[in-house]
Amino acid sequence: MRFIDVFAGCGGLSLGLLKAGCQGVAAIEKNPMAFQTLKHNLIDGDRYRFNWPSWLPIEAMSCEAFLENYKSHLLKLAGTIDLMVGGPPCQGFSTAGRRNPEDPRNKMAEQYLELVKIIRPNFIVIENVSGFNSRFTRKNSDAEVDGKYITQSYADFICESLSSLGYAVSRGKINCADFGVPQNRHRYLIVCSLVDCEDLFQRLRDSSVRFKALKGLDVNKATTVRDAIFDLETTSKVLVDNSDSGVRGFRELDYTLPLVLSPYLKLMRDGFSGVPNSMRLPNHKAKTIEQFESIRQMAVPGKSISKASREFLGLKKHAITVLTSGEPSPTITTLPDDIIHYSENRILTARESARIQSFPDWFEFTGKYTTGGAARKFDCPRYTQVGNAVPPLLSEAIGNMIRAASADQRSKKLAEVDSKSCCV
Known part of the structure; x- marks a missing residue:
């Protein structure tokens, strides 16, 4: 399964997907320090290496620059990418700080959606803080804020946008500790498929015990x-x-x-x-x-x-x-x-x-x-x-689940083809 990681940070999400057997195509990260760590380990590394396209410089760049400077190449990628993942910057959503609907970093999620429109990946995973699904509120009557941030959470806005693009959307909060990570790290996940199938988010949650057993961890207690x-x-x-x-x-x-x-x-x-x-x-x-x-x-x-x-x-x-x-x-x-x-x-x-x-x-x-x-x-x-990273253990569990879901979809298609052949 070929994936692109957007807002990749130092590579936690990419690492887990690579460990799950997925193939990295590109990782987009604006900050040079974070990108250098990702490059050192996952592009120039000995264990895992992205199959990086020759037309894309191996350097830090923003999602906006990726869209503006390489659109013709991105159009050619359409239909060849199985999975697009990313965790748009969360400062505008985080309940740990000042929730600001006008934070310009919120717009980065919309750039992510623009990429989806062009590349049309089969699966999408968006990870963010749990506050991603909390509604913004008007602090005073003089606030000039785009209505969509007032009437709904940003997660609602993104999910409705993805649904309008033809994706089956599932979502919810998850605790990384359920997947063996020694940390009560609650995150909000949006998991989508172009093929209308079962609730992929629930499938991920249901896989937690099996995943811990696969990794040799105690399924009856949290990792300390x-x-x-x-x-x-x-x-x-x-x-x-x-x-x-x-x-x-x-x-x-x-x-x-x-x-x-x-x-x-x-x-x-x-x-x-x-x-x-x-x-x-x-x-x-x-x-x-x-x-x-x-x-x-x-x-x-x-x-x-x-x-x-x-x-x-x-x-x-x-x-x-x-x-x-x-x-x-x-x-x-x-x-x-x-x-x-x-x-x-x-x-x-x-x-x-x-x-x-x-x-x-x-x-x-x-x-x-x-x-x-x-x-x-x-x-x-x-x-x-x-x-800032997505725990690689959680990401590996996500990669395992997506690969299994993809295999099920292929099996279902083959069964439908066989059924039609028998009818003929």
Whole structure:
């Protein structure tokens, strides 16, 4: 199955589809930092490689530029692409921030629809935050907002548009933890087919137990944070200089593989024999470490610290969670200081966040680790790449389901042809 990934980020969605046996054709991502990570692993990589077309430069580009500059080539792709996937930027929809119907990033979903009109893929998967299906509301009577954002959610708008293009649309919220990801990450999925078939979203949900069994995970319990990162704990272990960030003065764990691996860790190692990258430990000041200890004493593990506790500690941040080792993590975000390690007074490393997102250890993140100030609007450092990604385990489950649905459709067509032949 040939797929195109739009708003591809660092490649989490593409990676899962490739692992499911699909063939990548192109990945469109505007940010150069995120695209470089995808290119490093999935275009120039040793394990997986896109079958990249010669007419398309292997470089970061916007969906808008893809449409404007290569339309003649895209028209020739019509009918040759089995699957188009993508997660349009979610800042305008996210309930974690300011829901803004006029956020220009919302328009990117409409560019995605324009691509659908041209390429006409057999299947479509759109992934976004759960707030994607929440209605925008007018905050004051003077607001000048396009009516479609007021009367319906953006998900409703997209689904109605896809239906008008002839797609059978199914959709709903899903928890990535149901597919073995050690994280309660709730996402909204829209799954479509040009052939009117059963509810593909429900088919995906129904496949979760079978998928976990296929991956060797316990079907009766969720994958925990400790299952994912216990081998990356640093207490009483040897530390060495970090060498992959280009900044001196940072340390990382001198990694050795444990003798006993959890089923999840076996998945994350994925036959890899080396040391994963992005292991740089934070250089916390003594005052910060003391503050983390105070937060640990007052917080309920696994839950964001209460407003009363924040005020007592003089914290400005609204969301800080101390992890619980025996449960899945809350949603991994682009801000590393949202989460404190379950047993150490520090934030997670980029690799620990990647493990919780289900990226295998051989997958290397490139570029700077963090950014700040005005650069936040333009940079996509490693922590941001990880936080924005679709968990590859979920994506692999999606790929398996789409391939099975496609096979069923082909079988049904053959049966119909045989039936007509018998009648003749």
